[in-house]
Amino acid sequence: MALSKELFDAILNGDAKRAHAATETALAEGAEPMQLIADSMVPAMDEVGKLFEAEEYFVPELLLAGRAMKSAMELIKPLLVASGQKMAVRVIIGTVKGDLHDIGKNIVASMLEGSGFEVIDLGADVSPEAFVAAVKERQPHIVCMSALLTVTMPAMKTTIDALSKAGVRTQVKVLLGGAPVTSQYAKEIGADGYSENANGAVGLVKSLLAVA
């Protein structure tokens, strides 16, 4: 039995210390790391997403839940690496070149990680070349790009073009997010999807890869 109600509640309430302690306890009691993710963390982040959609949670609560989730993952990740277990889906995420805004991108990264995906965060102001290099090296299933600024949106197209030119575009699904971005824009520049918020991004990844 790998369900830790304590871990679930700690993430839901954004309590990082409690999430860390609950994970330690669960692991000490013999919980399997992967099961702990599936049975406690994923449902907790799913509930966080639902509360955000219901406008009961807002940016601060998403950030707190993300921190709590990360504090649990700090204990779990080394165990997964040691046992050779891998997440089924790998996502690369970054804010595009010229744009330093990363709060929205960080929240999406947390929600994806908390939903059981492996997330490689390239940070902010990420050049098309850096996205291409990361795709070649890390072989992700998904590339997520974020832009907050009207003036940096065109870098999303530049990046997609660079992925095509490098011959890796068809290996990945490209998803976009950020305040000025729309689904129409995503279609226009040849992306595979767009989400207006972090919870939607999780659903989008699942639907694109047909993950339950």
Place this chain on the structure above:
Amino acid sequence: MTATIEKTGSLERIIATLNHTQPDRIPIDFGGTPTTGMHVSCVAALRDYYGLEKRPVRVHEPFQMLGLLDEDLIEAMRLDVVGVFARNTMFGFPADEWKPWRLNGLDVQVARDFNTSMDSDGGTLIYPEGDTTVAPSGRMPSGGHFFDCIVRQDPIDEERLNPEDNLEEYGLISQADLDHIVRATHAAALTGRGVIATFGGTAFGDIALVPGPSLKHPRGIRDVAEWYVSTRSRQDYIHKVFERQCETAILNLEKIHAAIGNSIQAAFICGTDFGTQTSAFCSVKTFNDLYFPYYKQVNDWVHKHTQWKTFKHSCGAIFKFLPSLVEAGFDILNPVQCSAAGMDPRQLKSEFGDRLVFWGGGVDTQRVLPFGTPAEVREQVLQRCEIFSSNGGFVFNTVHNVQAATPVENIVAMLDAIHEFNGTS
């Protein structure tokens, strides 16, 4: 002679508008505040378009790289508002004693203490108070158009957190700052246009200011994400910061009002954003608990002692906050982001048009103005003017500053459409 008549009418136009009576035509603002301006490259392009004297445009607000609109351009655009700004910029140095600088190949002028260096990624670093011996407080990415704050956050020790640390930049106004405001207000009033002033010090939790870009060694909670988290998890701390800030702000307003009287028509109070594109940064309850009391104190003081109207900027989907903003005493809403969820212009006007002046909302700056055709720009401007202008209560401005790389043809199409609506083509 014509110019004199135009200018004489501007002040009356603004006063009528702010009092919700129908002016002779819609007043126009560009450059009056830090959120109703234009990127320096757009100001330069407009100067070229109107065939004005060729000279580098001054960057009067270096954080967003906003260009100063000189009198010749104000006349060419037929604007009705001029702005008064605090002596120091966001990076803590005065906007004066100009020197040349280049921004992406464009010759501009920047203030004497606008001192920069390059980082290893080709980004431009800028320094608080222009002091290059301390860590930089802002960075413009290579090829970028404006700066973002560099977060300088010491590790947070919960036991030692002291609200005073988040108040360093909110002190009593200096005589030099007051003298500057008096001079700038006097000059602005002499233009015969409406005057809006941004004194500073009354923004509670404006995320652009939280990192302390003007400070050499910021202390307290300075990380943007940490501050947002604190609005949920450290509310007592935030209240203490706001309480002290509010006390000081009112003392400063007393001094400023004693010095300038009612020479201005509006005061920019606060730029804290409560909306995102599709949601909000907090619940209405959190707004009412955490921010409302301080806004109310400031607005009540202004309304009791002055004839100024108070201006609130908040981007995003904020429809549900509007009753609280009205109750807190705000008179003017900006930027009226109609592209955000639930911000339908007709509903905004019908439900709040008798209580809030809409200063902005004239055209979308996320899609239509930068990426649309001139015909699309004209269509939206005419539509927004139609919706917002009845019974006054509308100052034309874009939704936030005109962004870099906006085609000048579209900016001109916007201005032509306003003049067409106003019958002053």
